[in-house]
Amino acid sequence: MVRIDGKGNGSCLVCVRNLDKIYTRGGEDIHVLQGLNLEVEAGDFVAFMGPSGSGKTTLLNLLGGLDLPTSGSIVVAGDEITRMSAGKLTSWRARHVGFIFQLYNLIPVLTAFQNVELPLLLTKLSKAERRKHVETALAIVGLADRMSHYPRQLSGGQEQRVAIARAIVADPTFLLCDEPTGDLDRKAADEIMEIIGRLVKEHGKTVLMVSHDPRAAERAGVVLHLDKGVLVEAAEAGGRG
């Protein structure tokens, strides 16, 4: 159950309380997020929608520990990430968060296999264990036969699938997706959303996704609208997956 009223019982996987984010540009303070509350439970699939500049990506960056709020707290699986040092936050990200970006952000000089293996290089897994994990992740996204291909040899949809495999290979606590279909045609976008839906339904993943695309968002269990830094509305969409 997703809540935005800040009145939950604290049993959530992701608990956000009174989150403020203020940027200062040209001497002027810009309130990107204002007193935002959010509670997400394990296995939820939440889509954030809203116009450009509404703070969607900022919220995602804060939830992923890439940025720090001006005030408020974010607790993920019992860890208050807003109080962590930069170093601790980096290791926390490696363990708990899988990122999927709009432009895939694969390393062009690495093969699909090597791109997916990247997060595992930071673990103590042996080479054989890493191989097993990577093969499993690539099989989940249907690219077991493209392991030795470089990003330039893949289509956009395939690149995004590699990025999804990279995001899930270390079995993170939750996935953060920033416009995952924003750079894809309709067919490829549907395939990507199908995969993300399966990760939630079949593998129990928790997914928080930012999207402009209503068709992508309708796959989420819950769609939240963000406007001028505030979550103004929660809507039950077309059901999980």
Next chain:
Amino acid sequence: MKFFRLVWANLRRKKVRTTLTIGSFLVALFLFGLLAAVRMGFRGGADAAGADRLNVINRVSLILPLPFSYRDRLLRSPGIKAVTHATWFGGVYQDERNFFPQIAVDKDTWFDVYTDYAVSPEGRDAFMRDRQACMVGRALAKRFGFKVGDRIPLRGTIWSGNWEFNIAGIYDGDRPDTDTSGMFFRADYLEERRAFGKGTVGWYVVQLLNPDDGLRVSRAIDDLFANSPFETLTQTEKAFAASFAKQMGNVELLIMTIGSVVFFTLLLVTGNTMAIAVRERSGELAVMKTVGFSDVRVLGLILAEAVLIAGQGGLIGLTLAKLVIPGLSRALPMLGVLYVSPLTFVVGFVLALAVGAAAGLLPAIGAMRLRVVDALRRI
């Protein structure tokens, strides 16, 4: 080791740029090897000088002689095991461009004091039997195709006239940097034929009973001949060789200056290349940080790239220098014995790695400080 593949893949990203940067290290380290070899050549074998030998020269100038009578007085001095002498001849073989050192030496003692020169017993016997005998070094023999039994004509420049010598043997060095580009002949032949300077020698070489006594014996020798018409200056062979090299000008300073300029330029060029490489990849670096690469690890990866470039270029450059310089030494014998010593190789390689690390440091710090959010926004 698991990160090596990542570093290696990044180096292959822009193959032309990486090759050119490696090439600049290659050229610089080749030049370093060459300059170091020339420097060693100009030091006149100072590094190879015997620790138990002193050179006694005229205090006024190396080119002024010392009386032959000093030999017995030196031999009677305490702490001295043996005394030999030598005189610079300065002859011309066929053409002035064919310069090589010719030194008149005492036939009885020279090769006993200079055990660094390996001479065969047959050669030594022939040297003793024939007044016109000479010994040529292996490098000199190779240079002009001299063989034992050949006759070498020289035109005298200090002592005029045509002088002829019979090759009694070919000497080798006991170390790679032993100079074998010269010729020794008998001082009694010079003494017999020269029109002036009779009864003198160019310099004495004193062999010590105990190498630790060098300073004390030097002072004793100079005191012995103080206030005489031929006052002496006694130095260790190392100091003698160094002062001999100084007559050619401050080559060492010149070489060090050229080397420093080359390395400083290399630092700037490589630093700029690494800075461009990091700037181009700021998005990828941000992604790596996003998936959990720490700031320090990112710094390490960038530094590793710079050091790997430098190491490859340095290794190839020094190896090329090691292969090419002996040939150059044969082609330009006036530069002395040129070769890349193991120490030069190691120092050059370490220097290359250090320049690589220094060049990569600023871009690496930039990558370390990169804010993920800012970099992702720019993609």
